[in-house]
Amino acid sequence: MKNLFLSLLFVLISAPAFAQEADSTAQPETFDYEWGGEKMTMQKYFIVFLKSGPERSQSEEEAMKLQQQHLAYLGGLYEEGIINLNGPSGGEGDIRGFSVYNVATIEQAKEYAENDPMVKAGRLVVEVHPWWLAKGSGVK
Template identity: 50%
Template sequence: MASRKVIGTFLLLMSLAACQEHKQHVKEKDSGIVVDQPSKSQLKKELESKGFQIFDYVDEKTKDTVLMQQYFIAFLKAGPNRDQNAKVLDSLQNLHLEHLGRMYELGYADISGPFGDEGEIRGITIYNVPTLQMADSLAHLDPMVKAGRLLIEMHPWWAAKGFSLR
C-alpha cells in the first residue's frame, strides 16, 4: 500500500514539473518574450551529431516538417524474484523511484510509469538516448531489476520530436 502512495506521489511530481514547464512557456509567449528555439535543421544536425536516429517528413495537411526521433521503450516486466518482505520491498521501491527520477533529471528518460493492472508488464520507461545498448544499460541500473523483481524488455520506438501528451 505504501508503495502505491510513493508511485502516486512520484507521478504527481512529474506531472507538476511538466505543467510548470508548460506554464512558463505560455507565460513567455504571452508576455512577448521570444524564446530562441532551434530550427528543425539545427535540431536535426544536433541530434545526428549525438548519434540519434532521425528522419523527417512534410505533413500534407499542415505543410509543417515533422522531425521523427527513435526512442527506446523499456517494458518493466514481473521478474522471477518477487518474494521480498515488506521492508525490503519498500526500500527497493524507493530506490527504484530515485533511479527513475535521476534518469529523468539527467535527460535520459522522458516518461516512466506503472500500468494500472496486475499483469505481467508492470510499467514502462521511455528512454531518450541514441542507442539501444545505452537504453538497456541504463534500464539495468534500476535496483528493482538488479534485485530480480523486474525484468527489462526493450524496443525501439519512433515519435515526433517535441510533440507532447494530451
C-alpha cells in the same frame, strides 16, 4: 598465420562496437518528415517495458526499500534528460510500468534499465523496443 588472420578479423569486427561505446556524444537517430503539410523531425526513442521478474520473495520491508531506490534511480534519469516519460501501468498484468529513453542506441537504453535497483534484485525484468515519435509531440 591462421591465428594472425583470426586476430585481425576479431579487431575488424569489434572496432565499430568499441568506437560506438567510446562515443558518448552519439545522438539519437532522426529524419525529417512531412505530414498534412507540416514538417517535423522524427526521432528514435526506446521504450522500456518493466515487467514482473522471477524474484519476488523479498520481505515487505525489502520490497519497500527497493521501490524507494527504484523511484530515486528513475527520477535521477528523468532529471538528467535520459528518460522523457516514465510511470507505472495499471492492472494485474505482467507489465508493471514503462519508460521512454532518449538515448542513441538500444544498448544504452538496456544498460540504463538494467541498472535499476528493482531489475538488479530480480523483481522486474526489462523489454526494450525502438519507438519513433515526432520531436515535440509530448516527448522532449
